[in-house]
Amino acid sequence: MVTAETADESVDRRLLRGARSRRAVTGRAVEIASLDGLDGLSFGRLADDLDISKAGIQTLFRTKEKLQLATVEAAQEAFVDAVVRPARDSRAGVARLRALVDGWIDYAVQPLFPGGCFWGANLPIFDSRPGPVRDALLRQQRAWVTTLATQFRRAVAAGEIADLDPDAAAFQVSAVLHAVNLALRLGDGDSVTMARRVVDGLLAPAA
Amino acid sequence: MVTAETADESVDRRLLRGARSRRAVTGRAVEIASLDGLDGLSFGRLADDLDISKAGIQTLFRTKEKLQLATVEAAQEAFVDAVVRPARDSRAGVARLRALVDGWIDYAVQPLFPGGCFWGANLPIFDSRPGPVRDALLRQQRAWVTTLATQFRRAVAAGEIADLDPDAAAFQVSAVLHAVNLALRLGDGDSVTMARRVVDGLLAPAA
Numbered sequence: 550m551v552t553a554e555t556a557d558e559s560v561d562r563r564l565l566r567g568a569r570s571r572r573a574v575t576g577r578a579v580e581i582a583s584l585d586g587l588d589g590l591s592f593g594r595l596a597d598d599l600d601i602s603k604a605g606i607q608t609l610f611r612t613k614e615k616l617q618l619a620t621v622e623a624a625q626e627a628f629v630d631a632v633v634r635p636a637r638d639s640r641a642g643v644a645r646l647r648a649l650v651d652g653w654i655d656y657a658v659q660p661l662f663p664g665g666c667f668w669g670a671n672l673p674i675f676d677s678r679p680g681p682v683r684d685a686l687l688r689q690q691r692a693w694v695t696t697l698a699t700q701f702r703r704a705v706a707a708g709e710i711a712d713l714d715p716d717a718a719a720f721q722v723s724a725v726l727h728a729v730n731l732a733l734r735l736g737d738g739d740s741v742t743m744a745r746r747v748v749d750g751l752l753a754p755a756a
Numbered sequence: 757m758v759t760a761e762t763a764d765e766s767v768d769r770r771l772l773r774g775a776r777s778r779r780a781v782t783g784r785a786v787e788i789a790s791l792d793g794l795d796g797l798s799f800g801r802l803a804d805d806l807d808i809s810k811a812g813i814q815t816l817f818r819t820k821e822k823l824q825l826a827t828v829e830a831a832q833e834a835f836v837d838a839v840v841r842p843a844r845d846s847r848a849g850v851a852r853l854r855a856l857v858d859g860w861i862d863y864a865v866q867p868l869f870p871g872g873c874f875w876g877a878n879l880p881i882f883d884s885r886p887g888p889v890r891d892a893l894l895r896q897q898r899a900w901v902t903t904l905a906t907q908f909r910r911a912v913a914a915g916e917i918a919d920l921d922p923d924a925a926a927f928q929v930s931a932v933l934h935a936v937n938l939a940l941r942l943g944d945g946d947s948v949t950m951a952r953r954v955v956d957g958l959l960a961p962a963a
Contacts (some may be wrong), residue, residue, distance in 0.1 A: 563845035664884050673880045677791050677871050687942055717950040724935030727930060734883035735894055743924040745846050 561726065571609055573599060575623035578616065582624070583664030586674050587617045587682060592720045621685045624667040628689075631661050632695060642704040643752050649697060650722065650748050654741055657730040658746070666730040668693075694719045716750050778816055780806060782830035785823065789831070790871030793881050794824045794889065796904050821889065827916065828892045831874040835896075839863050840903060849911040856904060857955050861948055864937040873937040875900075901926045911959070918962045924956050 577598050581589050588612065596603035610616040632655075636648035657665055664670050668690050675683040701715035725744045732740035768881035784805055788796050797820065815824040843855035864872055871877050875897050882890040908922035920934075932951045936961075939947035 586881065613793065670880055673877055674793065674937055674940075677867045684944075705788060711765050714950075717953050720935065720947065720950045721928075721932060721954050724931040728927065728931030728934065731879060731883055735879075735890075740927065743921075746921065747928050 567609065570601070570605065570719070571619065572623075574606055574609065574616075575619050578620040578669065579624045579627065579665050581619055582617075583662035583667050583670050585664070587620060587671050588608075588674065589618055590620065592616070614680075617682050618685055621682065621689070622670075624662070625689045628656070628667065629663060632656050633693075642700060642707050643709045646697065646700045646704060646748075646752060649700065650745075653726050654729065657726070657733055658741065660733075662672070665734050666727065667746050669730045690723075694723050697722055701751075708755055710752055713751065722748060722751065769821050774816065777808070778826065779813065779830075780808075781813055781816065781823075782826050785827040786831045786834065786874065787870050789824075789827055790869035790874050792871070794827060794878050795881065795920075797823055797827065799823070815853065821887075824889050825892055827894070828878075828889065831869070832896045834868060835863070838868050840900075849907060849914050850916045853904065853907045853911060853959060854957075856907065857933070857952075860933050861936065861951070864933070864940055865948065872941050873934065876934050876937045897930075901930050904929055908958075915962055917959055920958065929955060929958065 563734070574595055577595055578590050581598075592603050592606045592610075592613075596606055606616075612621060624645075632649065632652035636645050636652055639645040639648040668686060672686050672690060675686055698715045698719035701710075701713070701718045704710045705712055705715060725747050729740045729744045732738075780804055784802060785797050787919045788801070788805075799810045799813045799817075799820075802823075803813055813823075817826060820915060839856065839859035843852050843859055846852040846855040867873075875893060878899060879893050882893055905922045905926035908917075908920070911917045912919055931952045936947045936951045939945075
């Protein structure tokens with residue numbers, strides 16, 4: 550006999566299974582998209598890779614664009630967990646900026662995703678294609694630069710570093726880190742040293 | 757009657773026609789690849805766009821990889837003509853660095869190619885794909901950074917600017933210019949001002 554309670558439990562279990570499947574699919578999708586870009590995603594390829602049915606994946610995500618958007622969100626969550634959240638343990642200002650930069654370099658060197666930086670791989674492809682995927686990628690990239698700018702502002706306000714334009718400094722750090730990511734993919738590790746030198750210059754104590 | 761002379765003339769004419777066709781095809785191919793990447797190239801699409809036969813294009817380039825390599829070379833030639841060669845009119849050191857940076861910003865703002873910087877569009881796609889196309893893109897990107905580093909070295913040697921690491925400075929300028937290109941594609945023009953500020957900082961007269 551199906552009581553109200555067991556019916557609820559069955560719905561819960563189904564939702565839980567759906568959430569787990571979504572996570573498995575987006576996890577693999579982030580890996581693929583870091584290597585081959587979000588264009589490289591397809592229901593068929595994911596079904597093969599994960600050994601689950603293509604129809605099941607289609608039921609979960611419905612359209613390729615929705616799959617791409619879910620992938621972009623999953624990448625953002627993984628990035629925040631790996632780079633942004635741990636840096637919150639460091640004091641606002643210079644210490645947190647160093648933690649953010651170190652975390653970002655680890656994220657590119659390790660790397661967190663097999664193809665390196667997810668935004669480095671996908672923004673150049675989507676920059677000429679207006680739409681929700683481009684908007685999501687852009688929003689996330691801006692959130693990262695804003696995070697850096699906020700900490701530069703705190704560092705200047707606290708007199709830790711010379712008076713500089715926090716937005717320009719954040720733009721510069723973000724640009725250099727993206728160049729590091731590309732250089733690492735191309736086998737050029739010297740870029741890490743050069744990037745650290747640029748950041749050290751920006752974070753030099755106020756004279 | 758076909759004399760030796762007329763046969764030669766006919767060969768010359770055919771070679772000339774072939775060279776002109778190649779240039780027409782690679783010119784269009786550079787435009788496509790700046791927007792959709794070198795993966796977006798196909799004999800069929802080029803034949804449609806240029807209203808010539810697909811078989812003719814195939815005879816000229818043989819394989820997709822050879823077409824991609826010819827496209828990469830054509831992009832490099834156009835870039836050198838637009839940015840590098842005109843800067844040679846300026847005196848080596850700071851003046852030539854300013855000319856190179858101004859030329860590059862124009863190249864991205866105008867833009868020379870409809871999708872903006874050719875290397876910004878294609879290096880992130882090919883960075884995980886070893887092969888002759890990646891090697892050619894990488895060689896060209898390095899040539900640009902070396903051009904900048906050489907002029908930083910001259911500027912330091914002449915005492916025009918403070919003693920800095922020319923390779924790190926060149927890396928930094930290249931990184932910031934690539935960030936400008938991406939920001940412009942995404943509709944953010946403030947990046948040009950921020951990039952100029954970074955360059956001004958590096959080119960400040962020695963104290």
